[in-house]
Amino acid sequence: MSDNNINILAIESSCDETAAAVVKNGRQVLSNVISSQIAIHTIYGGVVPEIASRKHMEKINQVINQALSEAGMKLADIDAIGVTYGPGLVGALLVGVSAAKSISFATDIPLVGVHHIEGHICANYIENKELEPPFLCLVVSGGHTHLVIVKDYGKYEVIGRTRDDAAGEAFDKVARAIGLGYPGGPKIDKLSKEGNPNAIEFPRAVIDGSPYDFSFSGLKSAVLNHLNYCQMKGIEVNPADVAASFQQSVTDVLVARAIKAVKENKLNKLAIAGGVASNSAIRQALSYECEQNNIQFYHPSPIFCTDNAAMIGVAAYYEYINGIRSGWDLNAVPNLKLVSR
Numbered sequence: 327m328s329d330n331n332i333n334i335l336a337i338e339s340s341c342d343e344t345a346a347a348v349v350k351n352g353r354q355v356l357s358n359v360i361s362s363q364i365a366i367h368t369i370y371g372g373v374v375p376e377i378a379s380r381k382h383m384e385k386i387n388q389v390i391n392q393a394l395s396e397a398g399m400k401l402a403d404i405d406a407i408g409v410t411y412g413p414g415l416v417g418a419l420l421v422g423v424s425a426a427k428s429i430s431f432a433t434d435i436p437l438v439g440v441h442h443i444e445g446h447i448c449a450n451y452i453e454n455k456e457l458e459p460p461f462l463c464l465v466v467s468g469g470h471t472h473l474v475i476v477k478d479y480g481k482y483e484v485i486g487r488t489r490d491d492a493a494g495e496a497f498d499k500v501a502r503a504i505g506l507g508y509p510g511g512p513k514i515d516k517l518s519k520e521g522n523p524n525a526i527e528f529p530r531a532v533i534d535g536s537p538y539d540f541s542f543s544g545l546k547s548a549v550l551n552h553l554n555y556c557q558m559k560g561i562e563v564n565p566a567d568v569a570a571s572f573q574q575s576v577t578d579v580l581v582a583r584a585i586k587a588v589k590e591n592k593l594n595k596l597a598i599a600g601g602v603a604s605n606s607a608i609r610q611a612l613s614y615e616c617e618q619n620n621i622q623f624y625h626p627s628p629i630f631c632t633d634n635a636a637m638i639g640v641a642a643y644y645e646y647i648n649g650i651r652s653g654w655d656l657n658a659v660p661n662l663k664l665v666s667r
Contacts, residue, residue, distance in 0.1 A: 336639030339422030340414025349639030357396035379417035408642020412662030419658035467600030468494035486538025521566030
């Protein structure tokens with residue numbers, strides 16, 4: 327093991343990416359290996375949990391070995407093993423958790439269970455070395471839409487969350503409805519550039535008494551109703567206009583809530599995280615509003631927005647130095663909540 331440096335071997339398998347990484351001192355990524363299953367699941371129009379689990383089993387040892395090799399390290403150089411244990415698909419999570427526990431048991435290297443959303447938040451530290459808490463983070467992914475005050479490393483207060491569909495989920499469903507297929511987010515982002523974002527007036531949900539919460543199910547229904555109406559009346563649909571108008575509605579809601587939360591909580595830093603955080607329209611709109619309101623804006627590169635193990639390694643580092651360790655009873659928790667602490 328190292329004298330001054332802390333090296334984390336991280337494993338991520340919560341959905342359809344089998345990933346492993348080695349992270350040094352919480353900010354330096356020595357390797358980041360991702361084996362994606364997108365091509366397989368595209369055939370089915372979405373992630374098939376059983377197939378995802380089987381593919382993780384095939385790839386897990388391979389990506390771990392590759393991550394160590396690319397970092398120029400052996401297990402003897404590793405100080406702790408970080409692994410995503412929730413939320414996510416239970417079968418997929420179990421593969422990563424089992425691998426991490428096996429290595430930890432065999433080598434006596436400490437084990438650190440990591441919350442997937444905490445990993446997404448921590449992705450911001452990789453390229454923004456100067457970023458330190460406190461700040462507000464907007465987490466937008468396929469399964470989650472959260473507004474989180476990052477009070478300190480490992481200390482969070484969730485002030486807003488979606489009441490129904492996550493933003494990424496809505497992107498996937500709308501993409502399927504207009505015939506784009508899976509994965510929906512990148513395809514809508516690309517098609518929207520050809521469309522008019524003001525062509526169709528879709529709703530922007532406001533929740534009484536919960537100014538920071540989100541709801542996207544009504545927006546998704548409005549898009550489906552528009553498509554059905556056009557079909558019934560024989561009106562030609564411009565998919566680019568539908569995509570751009572839908573994306574604009576999501577963007578307006580995310581940006582308005584995030585900026586409001588930063589101001590009202592007297593913060594001056596806003597970060598974005600999660601797969602949907604790589605959406606160009608959302609990034610552009612947030613960047614502009616932050617500039618107008620004198621707020622510092624942070625965002626990871628797209629490779630660190632989608633699921634990866636480097637972000638898990640960063641989160642595990644801060645948990646590790648805070649003295650947090652997981653036991654052999656660590657298990658997959660598919661509906662794990664990010665609790666305020």
